[in-house]
Amino acid sequence: MSSRSFVICDQEEGYAAAFAVFLMKKKELAFQVQVCNGLSQVQAILREHPIDVLLIGGNYPVDERKGLRASNVFVLAESAKTETNSDETTVYKYQSGEMLLAEIICKCSKESETGELYFHGAKTKNSRIIGIFSPVHRSGKTSYGLRLGQELAVSENVLYLNMEIYGGIGGFFPEEGHTLADALYYSRQENKNLGVILTTLVEHMGALDYLLPVRVSEDIRTVTLEEWINLVRQIEEQSIYDVLILDVDEGLKDVYGLLRICTEILVPVMKDASAEAKLLQMEDELHLLGFDDVKKKMVKKELIS
Numbered sequence: 001m002s003s004r005s006f007v008i009c010d011q012e013e014g015y016a017a018a019f020a021v022f023l024m025k026k027k028e029l030a031f032q033v034q035v036c037n038g039l040s041q042v043q044a045i046l047r048e049h050p051i052d053v054l055l056i057g058g059n060y061p062v063d064e065r066k067g068l069r070a071s072n073v074f075v076l077a078e079s080a081k082t083e084t085n086s087d088e089t090t091v092y093k094y095q096s097g098e099m100l101l102a103e104i105i106c107k108c109s110k111e112s113e114t115g116e117l118y119f120h121g122a123k124t125k126n127s128r129i130i131g132i133f134s135p136v137h138r139s140g141k142t143s144y145g146l147r148l149g150q151e152l153a154v155s156e157n158v159l160y161l162n163m164e165i166y167g168g169i170g171g172f173f174p175e176e177g178h179t180l181a182d183a184l185y186y187s188r189q190e191n192k193n194l195g196v197i198l199t200t201l202v203e204h205m206g207a208l209d210y211l212l213p214v215r216v217s218e219d220i221r222t223v224t225l226e227e228w229i230n231l232v233r234q235i236e237e238q239s240i241y242d243v244l245i246l247d248v249d250e251g252l253k254d255v256y257g258l259l260r261i262c263t264e265i266l267v268p269v270m271k272d273a274s275a276e277a278k279l280l281q282m283e284d285e286l287h288l289l290g291f292d293d294v295k296k297k298m299v300k301k302e303l304i305s
């Protein structure tokens with residue numbers, strides 16, 4: 001699929017340039033971003049090719065904007081008094097780039113069930129799904145999972161999902177931002193645009209993309225196996241990610257069923273008699289419950305205590 005045209009035209013040139021830089025850092029989006037200093041430049045672009053998204057300053061007179069024919073026109077409003085045409089959508093100018101992009105994507109997604117703003121062609125194979133799991137508390141699996149994700153993200157598109165009941169917001173992760181609960185909400189809507197919406201939800205740790213853990217434990221304790229599988233499959237099918245890292249909590253419902261969908265399961269271990277006993281008990285349980293396939297996927301990774 002060829003890149004979509006995203007044109008930004010605002011009298012505040014610094015604002016337009018800054019938002020263009022923000023968009024171009026979004027590797028998930030297939031936008032060809034252009035910045036214009038005036039309406040005549042927008043008209044010149046339209047004579048060359050269609051514009052899929054036009055983001056235009058609300059200070060331009062409404063009558064002059066009527067002749068700008070783009071698939072989606074968003075007017076940057078500085079106040080509630082900003083006048084618009086019937087085919088324009090108002091967005092508040094002075095909000096975060098993430099929130100502004102979210103509004104634009106949600107509006108465009110409603111008009112396209114296939115998520116045409118999204119670059120599906122970036123991924124050419126099925127995702128590698130790495131489960132990080134241990135029945136041993138304080139095993140270092142979160143720090144291990146993040147470190148692994150950062151290493152893999154040097155050469156691949158990687159998404160890390162912390163699926164722990166108490167993931168530790170404020171520890172490894174910032175206190176503000178979208179969480180895994182938001183991704184679950186959009187996954188349950190049963191549309192084909194989760195991959196697009198993810199671009200507005202993920203945080204970044206260097207080249208690694210990740211979602212914050214849930215803030216309320218009940219948001220994750222009640223998630224069914226079917227809902228987890230649907231979320232993972234939607235991300236796999238609709239996103240650019242080559243690798244998904246699932247940091248799995250033992251307290252999740254049907255946790256072994258969730259691990260079953262992983263292509264590999266890494267088990268951080270430490271040389272400790274109590275920890276080794278817990279791992280042996282887990283392996284026996286997997287056999288007794290009919291999850292020998294899960295057991296075969298497990299690879300122990302010894303960490304230094």
